[in-house]
Each structure stands twice: as structure tokens, then as C-alpha cells.
Amino acid sequence: MTPQTLRIATYNIRKAVGNDRRRDPARILRVIAEIGADIVLLQEADRRLPPRRPVFDAAEIRASTGLAPVDLAHGRISMGWHGNVILVAPGIEVEWVRLYDLPGLEPRGCAEVVLRRSGLRFRVVAVHLGLLRVSRREQLTAVLGFLGESDMPTLIAGDFNERSLSVGLGRLSRRFRILAGGPTYHARYPIFALDRIAVSAGFEPLGIHAHHSPEAALASDHLPLVADFNLA
Numbered sequence: 280m281t282p283q284t285l286r287i288a289t290y291n292i293r294k295a296v297g298n299d300r301r302r303d304p305a306r307i308l309r310v311i312a313e314i315g316a317d318i319v320l321l322q323e324a325d326r327r328l329p330p331r332r333p334v335f336d337a338a339e340i341r342a343s344t345g346l347a348p349v350d351l352a353h354g355r356i357s358m359g360w361h362g363n364v365i366l367v368a369p370g371i372e373v374e375w376v377r378l379y380d381l382p383g384l385e386p387r388g389c390a391e392v393v394l395r396r397s398g399l400r401f402r403v404v405a406v407h408l409g410l411l412r413v414s415r416r417e418q419l420t421a422v423l424g425f426l427g428e429s430d431m432p433t434l435i436a437g438d439f440n441e442r443s444l445s446v447g448l449g450r451l452s453r454r455f456r457i458l459a460g461g462p463t464y465h466a467r468y469p470i471f472a473l474d475r476i477a478v479s480a481g482f483e484p485l486g487i488h489a490h491h492s493p494e495a496a497l498a499s500d501h502l503p504l505v506a507d508f509n510l511a
Contacts, residue, residue, distance in 0.1 A: 345368065
């Protein structure tokens with residue numbers, strides 16, 4: 280089967296509150312549109328307090344970016360699962376979705392989706408790991424357990440809240456290739472690579488970078504991390 284090119288991004292949008300302390304969902308959507316990705320994984324896409332209403336609705340996303348949120352079907356008002364939202368371009372089919380709660384001091388979760396485009400099946404996992412390293416280790420162990428052993432091309436992405444590849448992410452790096460995309464935090468003066476994309480066999484990286492633009496520097500405290508792949 281002919282390899283396909285995919286652009287995938289991960290972006291912690293901080294509930295659309297920018298560095299000017301204004302909540303501006305339209306600005307976040309403009310940044311997403313700048314990226315031109317086929318799949319975007321968002322973190323903190325819902326408000327913090329119950330009932331955790333979404334920052335924007337599906338119609339706004341489609342109109343501004345051409346992408347659509349995957350229906351996570353969790354029966355809640357919020358769009359995401361623990362704030363994790365996955366946006367996909369037209370032509371990408373959703374085969375199934377699984378949602379997991381993660382261990383740790385803070386409420387965290389991950390969303391696993393199997394997607395198909397032009398006959399090629401692959402898996403995308405959205406995560407937002409905890410602030411404490413002990414929690415992050417427990418959460419990565421849980422994610423790897425949920426995924427099990429599979430030869431399906433798999434990508435894990437999100438805000439990992441972790442700077443150390445060896446100490447903090449060592450258990451992930453034994454099974455996945457963690458790509459180096461440069462610092463994404465803080466958006467005004469990025470010095471920490473907190474946002475990560477990790478891939479299994481089947482995803483051939485073509486390039487990865489933090490997305491810099493005037494609006495991206497203002498829209499959230501994180502920059503988007505963007506990667507291009509050949510998928511075979």
C-alpha cells in the first residue's frame with residue numbers, strides 16, 4: 280500500500296486563556312488553522328470546574344479549521360476526556376474509541392482512537408500527564424498496559440510535563456521513539472520541551488518543530504508541537 284503523509288500536532292491550549300490573561304477561543308482556532316494539520320491533539324480543552332464545559336463547540340472548530348472533534352461519547356457536557364480532545368480532517372474515519380482514567384494525585388486520563396485513511400489503519404493516543412514525576416511514571420505504566428502488545432502503527436502525544444527522557448520517560452522510550460521537537464514552554468520564551476510526540480514502527484518521521492507565530496506566542500502558555508510523517 281502506498282505510504283501516506285500525515286501532519287499531526289499536539290497543543291495545550293490552557294482553556295483558551297492567553298498570556299494577556301484573556302480567554303479567546305477564536306485566537307486558539309486561528310493558531311490551529313495556521314498549522315494545517317490532519318490531526319490535532321488538544322489538552323485543557325474544557326473548563327476546569329464541573330460541569331467542565333468545552334472552550335468551543337464543534338461548529339466553531341469546523342468553520343475555523345476544517346477539522347472535527349472525535350466523538351468520545353462519554354455522556355458528559357465536556358468535549359474532551361479529562362480535557363483531551365482529538366481533531367481530525369475530512370477523509371479520516373474513526374473506527375473506535377477507548378477512554379481510560381489514569382492513576383496519580385490529580386484526575387488524569389487518556390483517549391485512544393483507531394483511525395483509518397485510504398485503507399491504512401493507525402492508532403492515536405492523547406495524554407496529559409501529571410505535575411508530579413511519581414504520578415507520571417504510574418500514568419505511563421498504565422498507558423502502556425492499556426495499549427498492550429500490537430503491531431498497529433501507534434502515536435502517543437500530549438503535554439507530558441516532563442523534561443527528562445531517561446529518568447521521567449524511560450519506560451516509554453523502551454517501546455516508542457520519542458521525537459525531539461524543541462522547547463514548547465513557556466510560549467513567550469520557550470525553554471522546556473514539555474510537549475511530546477512518541478511513535479512506534481509504521482510512523483516514519485519527516486520533521487518535527489514547535490510552531491512559532493505572533494498569535495501562538497500569545498494564545499496559550501504552550502506552543503503547538505507539529506510533526507510530519509510517512510505512514511505505511
